[in-house]
Structures are given as C-alpha cells and as structure tokens.
Amino acid sequence: MLFTSLEYFFFFSFVFLYRWYVHPVIFKNEQTSRPVLHVVLLVLSYVFYMSWDYRFGALIFLSTIIDYYVALKIVDTEQVKIKKAYLVFSLVTNLVFILGFFKYYNFVGETINQLASFVGYDRKLIPFLDIILPVGISFFTFQSLSYTIDVYRGVIPCERNFVRFALFVAFFPQLVAGPIVTAKSFIPQLFTKLSFDAIPFRVAFRYIILGYFKKVILSDNASPIVDIIFANPENYGTVASWFGVVLFSIQIYCDFSGYSDMAYGSALLLGYELPENFRMPFIGFSITDIWRRWHISLSTWIRDYVYISLGGSRNGYLRHKFNLWMTMFVAGVWHGAAWTFIAWGVGNAMMLVLESVLKDFKNKYIHFDYSFLIPFLNVLRFVYAYSTFIMFGGIFRSESIGKAFTLVTNLYSFSEGTMLRPYMLKIGIPIMLVTAIGHYLGYLIFDKKIQIKVSPVLEFLVYPTLILLFSFLTNDNEMPFIYFQF
Known part of the structure; x- marks a missing residue:
C-alpha cells in the first residue's frame, strides 16, 4: 500500500474520518475513548503492514512481544547481571534471528561459500534460502530495540500497556520507511488529549x-x-x-x-x-x-x-x-x-x-x-x-x-x-x-x-x-x- 496510491488515499481517509468523526461520537468518555482508539489504530496499522504480505504481521508481532516482555523483566529484576542478560537476549533475537536471518543470511552464506571455494572446497557449506525480505524490517527492529535499551539505561519508564507499546512499534505512517521514532518521543503523545481544532x-x-x-x-x-x-x-x-x-x-x-x-x-x-x-x-x-x-x-x-x-x-x-x-x-x-x-x-x-x-x-x-x-x-x-x-x-x-x-x-x-x-x-x-x-x-x-x-x-x-x-x-x-x- 504505497503512500502515492489510491489504495492508501482511501485507507487513510477511512482512518482520518474514524479518528475525528466516528470515534468521538461513539466513545465520549475519555477513560474509555483513548484505550479503544489505540486498539483501533493498532489493528489498522497491522492491516496496513499486512497489505504487502499477511505473514509480515506475525514477524512484527514477534519482535514486539519479545521487547515488551524483556523490558518488563529488566524493570522487575534487581540484579544487574540478569538485567544485562535480558538486554543481550533482546539484542541477539532482533539483530541475529530476525534482522540477521531475513536480511543477511543469504549474503553471509554466499560469502562463506565463495571463501570455501577459493581455498579449494567444492561443496556449498551454507544452502541458499528463498527468503522474502519483509518491508521496513530494519526500521521497526531498530525502533523496538531502542525502547529496550532505553528501559535498561533507565532513560524511560517501562510501558506496561501492551497495546500502547505495540502501537509505538507499528504506527503505520512511519512503519515501513521511518523516520525511526523513539519511545520517549512517541508514547507520551498517546496520553495527550488533542482536539480536532488543534490539528495544524x-x-x-x-x-x-x-x-x-x-x-x-x-x-x-x-x-x-x-x-x-x-x-x-x-x-x-x-x-x-x-x-x-x-x-x-x-x-x-x-x-x-x-x-x-x-x-x-x-x-x-x-x-x-x-x-x-x-x-x-x-x-x-x-x-x-x-x-x-x-x-x-x-x-x-x-x-x-x-x-x-x-x-x-x-x-x-x-x-x-x-x-x-x-x-x-x-x-x-x-x-x-x-x-x-x-x-x-x-x-x-x-x-x-x-x-x-x-x-x-x-x-x-x-x-x-x-x-x-x-x-x-x-x-x-x-x-x-x-x-x-x-x-x-x-x-x-x-x-x-x-x-x-x-x-x-x-x-x-x-x-x-x-x-x-x-x-x-x-x-x-x-x-x-x-x-x-x-x-x-x-x-x-x-x-x-x-x-x-x-x-x-x-x-x-x-x-x-x-x-x-x-x-x-x-x-x-x-x-x-x-x-x-x-
């Protein structure tokens, strides 16, 4: 769903109309309105991302749930070594098993095979895999990872509401090509009450x-x-x-x-x-x-x-x-x-x-x-x-x-x-x-x-x-x- 396509125009028009004309009418109580709005925006963000490939939704959810869980464990644990172990787990999972596998597996494998061939080893050591590169994977992994690091450093408090954190990771306008957003700049905006008249x-x-x-x-x-x-x-x-x-x-x-x-x-x-x-x-x-x-x-x-x-x-x-x-x-x-x-x-x-x-x-x-x-x-x-x-x-x-x-x-x-x-x-x-x-x-x-x-x-x-x-x-x-x- 390209920003320049009619498909996106209709999609965004629906989101905009719901955000300002439908949602405020249905949910007038602020305590109910805000959490429901976050759920709706999260679902629509996943719809946007899965318009490229429905399987992409599972990948971003995996990255999200890992960093959400790791951040909770970092905050709830007092021992520094265990905190660091959780951070390392997040780093390895995001950079090696998610980003590394989908983006670099075939490149590293081909390089190793070429080096092996250069020294006289004829068989391929690393098999080639037909991997689909998820759109914007480098953006959302870095974004999610920054949250875990900031929580570990004590820069920001842990976000215990999963929907708010998941929306921070998957917010559709910047999901597939940035800009890369930090939790300390985005999540506080989810608590801000903003009227339609205040929109520039x-x-x-x-x-x-x-x-x-x-x-x-x-x-x-x-x-x-x-x-x-x-x-x-x-x-x-x-x-x-x-x-x-x-x-x-x-x-x-x-x-x-x-x-x-x-x-x-x-x-x-x-x-x-x-x-x-x-x-x-x-x-x-x-x-x-x-x-x-x-x-x-x-x-x-x-x-x-x-x-x-x-x-x-x-x-x-x-x-x-x-x-x-x-x-x-x-x-x-x-x-x-x-x-x-x-x-x-x-x-x-x-x-x-x-x-x-x-x-x-x-x-x-x-x-x-x-x-x-x-x-x-x-x-x-x-x-x-x-x-x-x-x-x-x-x-x-x-x-x-x-x-x-x-x-x-x-x-x-x-x-x-x-x-x-x-x-x-x-x-x-x-x-x-x-x-x-x-x-x-x-x-x-x-x-x-x-x-x-x-x-x-x-x-x-x-x-x-x-x-x-x-x-x-x-x-x-x-x-x-x-x-x-x-």
Whole structure:
C-alpha cells in the first residue's frame, strides 16, 4: 500500500474520518475513548503492514512481544547481571534471528561459500534460502530495540500497556520507511488529549503535497535515466557519469524525504508528531554536516545506541576515531546485504574520521585570522562535500563492486563515452534545478528563519491545482519507495 496510491488515499481517509468523526461520537468518555482508539489504530496499522504480505504481521508481532516482555523483566529484576542478560537476549533475537536471518543470511552464506571455494572446497557449506525480505524490517527492529535499551539505561519508564507499546512499534505512517521514532518521543503523545481544532491542517497538507511532488514528479521521473546509466557504467564517460550520480542523489533524496514528508503529514492529521528526518542535506559543507541533515533519525539512533555505547569521545583519541568509523560502518551494513553498501559505509566512515582529525588539527595549530578567505573556502567545502557524498552514493547505487569501481574511475578519468540522450537532459536538468531551488527556499525558511506568508485562500486554490497537475505528470508505472527494501 504505497503512500502515492489510491489504495492508501482511501485507507487513510477511512482512518482520518474514524479518528475525528466516528470515534468521538461513539466513545465520549475519555477513560474509555483513548484505550479503544489505540486498539483501533493498532489493528489498522497491522492491516496496513499486512497489505504487502499477511505473514509480515506475525514477524512484527514477534519482535514486539519479545521487547515488551524483556523490558518488563529488566524493570522487575534487581540484579544487574540478569538485567544485562535480558538486554543481550533482546539484542541477539532482533539483530541475529530476525534482522540477521531475513536480511543477511543469504549474503553471509554466499560469502562463506565463495571463501570455501577459493581455498579449494567444492561443496556449498551454507544452502541458499528463498527468503522474502519483509518491508521496513530494519526500521521497526531498530525502533523496538531502542525502547529496550532505553528501559535498561533507565532513560524511560517501562510501558506496561501492551497495546500502547505495540502501537509505538507499528504506527503505520512511519512503519515501513521511518523516520525511526523513539519511545520517549512517541508514547507520551498517546496520553495527550488533542482536539480536532488543534490539528495544524495547513502544515500537514503542505508536507503531504510536498512529499508527493518529490516522490512522483522528481524521483520517479529521474529513476529511468538513473537506471540506464547505472546498468552499464562502462559505456559512459566522465560528464555522463557525473550527471548520473547527481541525478541519483536527487532521486534517492526526493524518494526518501518525500516518504518522510508524507509520513509526517499523515501522522500530524491523526494528532501525532514525528521527528524531522531531512534538513536540506545538499547544502552541507562537510560529510559530517551532510549526515546531520540526511536521514536524521537513523544518524541519531546510531549516535545514541552505537556511538555512545562504544564510549563516544570519552576513551582516548584513537578510540574516539574508531567509534566514529564504526558508527558509519554500522550505517552501511544497516542499509543492506551487499558489498556496495559496505563499501559506501566504509567510505563515509573514513571521511568522517578524516574530517574529525583535520578539525582537531585546525583547532590546535591554526590560530591566525583567515576570515577574509571564508567565502572562498565555503565554496571549496561545498564542492568537496557534495561531490564526495554523491560519489559514495554512486557506489551505493551500483549493482556490484565491479560496476562501482568502473563508475568511480569514469568520474575522475576525463574519459569520453556514450553521449547523454536529449530526453535525459530535458528531464534531468529541470529536476536538478527544482531541487536546487527547493534547497535554497528551505535554507531561507529553516536556517535563516525567514517567514514566507501564504494566504490560506491561495493555498486552498493551489492544492487542488497541484493535485490535478500531478495527475498529468505522474509516471505511468507506480514505483515503490527505494527505502522499503531496507
């Protein structure tokens, strides 16, 4: 059930009408109304998730019941060793038996078989299994796991109501592609009494329309061009290769942030607020800065539950750099079972460490006034950050390590190859310009805090016009969101 489909439109319309027009009429007592609403939203969230495959419901229920039970045991047990044993049980179950099996079993098995073959062992040690990858499995396992860790750390109280906890794990707007929500930010909202008049409809519709535009108009129209270039990178020279990686960076940004925007707007219409997930990432002046703006909920999760757990910056200089490297490596592995994802994670990790080392060097040794150079340096920093980020993105998108190597070689070899077709330029360049303008407007609104006032009447007229326009510009083939595979 894609956010951009008519199926979702009717599904969400039903949820919205029930939430605000049916439920308050049937259940007027607050003590009865709230628990019943949570049950209904939970059931509808499972219906939403099981629309892909009915078996997915059993998997998310398994993850939910394990972490619910483990958290109860952690709180009810006084012995530290037993608390830790329960936490380890949750970690192993979620990361090895659920996420590890469904997402990494065949990749690890194939790697072991290749190594065995390399040393002369002909038989396959690990059999290949025809495993269906559940949609959004990395999102809900990380989300559920964060709750258990927070309870163990004493950051949040244990949620003893199973329905509330299960709704936190399965809330449908953000279930299959984030943003990753923490229990301390979501569960308290379930206790908040919110009236229909308090819903910021204008804000919600802005996010939904913007997300739809990013996904359907920009990302989906960029997709066929990106597919052609990345299918045979050896055919294209330097200019075409750069065109491809720039367009892919926009495609995946518009696809993923478009989903996040639509999720944010959908949740807001139901009375709940999700965390910000993107903040104009392409205006970052370093890889570190871009990662503060890109998939913020994942970056925050890895910082809170990997980087800090490893010791953060507390255990010496080299350990700090190792912890930085490891957090980004985990991000690469999280994205999927392929050497291209691992190479992407390692590359970003190396740049994060390098930038941290250079920052330490600057703070220690460079004390003269170079403010007059800042405008020039900012241009260089932007070019470096964006070109490096999208180069690694090219590795991420490549179908194999071999094709990734070919692509990266083409980027810097000043080679010639197959010319870009005119239709690629006619579609690709406007998409790039619209994305650049969007980033600039976002920079003015969110970074510079410049208010752009729009008349409610004008918005009322613009939204139907945009929807009508989208219907003409929509790609005929309905495309799933890229991050569903993660």
